[in-house]
Amino acid sequence: GDSVTQMEGPVTLSEEAFLTINCTYTATGYPSLFWYVQYPGEGLQLLLKATKADDKGSNKGFEATYRKETTSFHLEKGSVQVSDSAVYFCALSAQATGNQFYFGTGTSLTVIP
Amino acid sequence: EAQVTQNPRYLITVTGKKLTVTCSQNMNHEYMSWYRQDPGLGLRQIYYSMNVEVTDKGDVPEGYKVSRKEKRNFPLILESPSPNQTSLYFCASGVRGREKLFFGSGTQLSVL
Numbered sequence: 001g002d003s004v005t006q007m008e009g010p011v012t013l014s015e016e017a018f019l020t021i022n023c024t025y026t027a028t029g030y031p032s033l034f035w036y037v038q039y040p041g042e043g044l045q046l047l048l049k050a051t052k053a054d055d056k057g058s059n060k061g062f063e064a065t066y067r068k069e070t071t072s073f074h075l076e077k078g079s080v081q082v083s084d085s086a087v088y089f090c091a092l093s094a095q096a097t098g099n100q101f102y103f104g105t106g107t108s109l110t111v112i113p
Numbered sequence: 114e115a116q117v118t119q120n121p122r123y124l125i126t127v128t129g130k131k132l133t134v135t136c137s138q139n140m141n142h143e144y145m146s147w148y149r150q151d152p153g154l155g156l157r158q159i160y161y162s163m164n165v166e167v168t169d170k171g172d173v174p175e176g177y178k179v180s181r182k183e184k185r186n187f188p189l190i191l192e193s194p195s196p197n198q199t200s201l202y203f204c205a206s207g208v209r210g211r212e213k214l215f216f217g218s219g220t221q222l223s224v225l
Contacts, residue, residue, distance in 0.1 A: 034213075043117075043203055043216030044156075089155065100171060101146070101205075101214065105155035 002027045006090045006104035013080055013111050021075040021107045023064075023090035031094035033057075033066055033073040038087040038106070047075075047088070080111045115140045119204050119217035126194055127225050134189045134220050136204030142215070144207045145187040146171070147179065149200040150219075156203070162187055194224040 007022040025031065032051045036044040048057030053068035062077045073090060090104040117138045126132055138145065146161035148171075158171030162181040176198055178190040187206075191198060201221050205214040 032212075036214075041218075043218050044205075044214070045216065046213045049213065091156075100158055100161060102158075103148075103156035105153060 002031070002092060002094055002100070002102050004090050004092055004102050004104040006088075006107055008105075008107070009087075010108040010110060013109070015082055015111055015113050016079045017111075019075070019077040019080045019084075019109070021088055021090075021109070023073045023075065023104060025071050025073065025090075025092050027071075027092055027094050029094050031092040033064070034091040034093070034101075035062070035064055035073070035075050036089045036091060036103075038089065040086070044089060080109070082111045082113055085109055085111050115215070117204055117206050117215050117217040119202075119220050121220060122218065123221050125223045125225065128195055129193050132191050132194060132222075134191075134202060134204075134222070136187045136189065136217060137185050138187075138206040138215065139185065140206060140215065141184065142206040142208055143184070144209055144212075145181065146205050146214075147177070147187070147189050148203045148205065149173065149198075150203060151200050159189070159202075194222075196224050198222065199224050 003026045034049045035047040037047045038044045048059040050057040050066035056065045064073050064075045087106045087108045089106045093101045120135045143164050147159040148156040157173045160179040162168045204217040207214045
C-alpha cells in the first residue's frame, strides 16, 4: 500500500546551518506530496506541496522537489533559525487510493542559537 | 476566521465510558478526516469523509465511529474506550481529498 518513510530524528542544528530531512514514498499512481509542520502545542499546518513530477514546492525558505525517478521529496533549508524548531511531516495523497492522506512518522528539529 | 475547531482540548476518562470528540469547520469543506498521533508512529488516519453521509475507514478504524450528518461537523465517537486509545487526536478538513488540509488544535485523550 501507499506509504511515506522519512528520516528518523531528532535532529539538532545550530542556527544558520543547512537542513535536509529525507522523505521517500511508495504510491499507486501519481500522488501529490506535502510537507507539514507542527509547532509545539499546535495542529499541523501545510508548509509546502508539489502535485507532479519535477515540481518544486517552496515556502518560508524551505524547498522540496518531487523526484519521481527516486520517489523522493526531501525537505531543505539553507539557513535554519531558532523559530524553525518544530516537527516536520512528509505526506502523500493519491486519487488511486481514495484520496487518503499518508503521513510519515515525523522528524523533530531543534535549532540552537 | 477560517478554522477547524475541536473539543475538548484535553479529556481524561475511564475504560468503557462512551465519549464524543467534536469537530467543526467553517470553510464549507467537503473533505474531513480524523487522525491519531502516537510517538514513533506519526499520524494515522482513523476515518475520513468525502461529503455529507459519506464516510470511509482509514488505516486504524477499530474502536471508533464517525458520522457526517452536516457538512461542517464530523464527530469522533468512542463507544467503549480502552487504554490503547490513549492518544493525541486531530481533525482535519480540506476542499478535496488531495488538496491542503486544515488541522484542528488537537485533543489529548487519556483512557484509564
